[in-house]
Amino acid sequence: MKIDAWLLDVLACPNCRGALRPDAEELVCTGECGKVYPVTAEGVPVLLVDEARAPGA
Template identity: 60%
Template sequence: MKIDDWLLEILACPSCKSPLRAEPETDELACTSTACGLVYPVRDDIPVLLVDEARKP
């Protein structure tokens, strides 16, 4: 997964607006909020930030 650091700094969870962290071993972005905790897929190095596409950890 190749997401630039500057882009990761501005991305936020669409559900709760918390910052996201990269999970490179699974090619996903995870919400840092413990209340939300949604995990978003990254397909072809493009984050899919749709709540319907997210999964609970």
């Protein structure tokens, strides 16, 4: 997965507003909630809290 650095600079976790970091095919919140958001096969992040999974799940 390739997400441009400028896009990561403007994206934030919709749950806690923490920064997001890429990890495999997901974006992981580095803030207090730690939620993990999926990225589609086309490279589009799905930043819906209902679609995110809890850390370690």
